Amino acid sequence: AQSVTQLGSHVSVSEGALVLLRCNYSSSVPPYLFWYVQYPNQGLQLLLKYTSAATLVKGINGFEAEFKKSETSFHLTKPSAHMSDAAEYFCAVSVFGNEKLTFGTGTRLTIIP
């Protein structure tokens, strides 16, 4: 079975600072990896996904993530935080042939003005 671990349930960064949200995965077969964002009382919006093509994946709103097989990681970064980035972020994993998503517990990102 696949799983993801998100390190840090809460992350605070200053506006304009680097955003780094951590995700480590476990999978016995090549994984598909996703980052979703959730604003209060809303559903999930896809930020980006890794599907075995390029290891550096660019997503919406200036976010990107790098797949590192040796570290089993898929950390999410953004060079400069904006107030509108404040939300809950979820890392998720699936595999070919079993496409249900397994989510991490989420990281709440707070932006300090």
Place this chain on the structure above:
Amino acid sequence: DTGVSQDPRHKITKRGQNVTFRCDPISEHNRLYWYRQTLGQGPEFLTYFQNEAQLEKSRLLSDRFSAERPKGSFSTLEIQRTEQGDSAMYLCASSSQTDRNTDTQYFGPGTRLTVL
């Protein structure tokens, strides 16, 4: 595309009552998923359909839960004899099988259930 829609957005019910939620997927998406999200947690998989066939059910889906997708279009999730532990956000997602390497799931806004 109009996106995935869910109805109702909020539901308050008393313990023991039955509730039914509806999900309308993105048109032409042949896969439809249900997830449950409790406060402070990530979504957990409940079940999914490919067209009208229910292909997998989580052990989280007790006998009180039933899901259908008649004609492979919209889906309903029914909870019978609700319990306070059923209080959660119920999320629906849909995807297209046509490109199996990028089975991206698009989520609806969710239905928040509160059981009193």
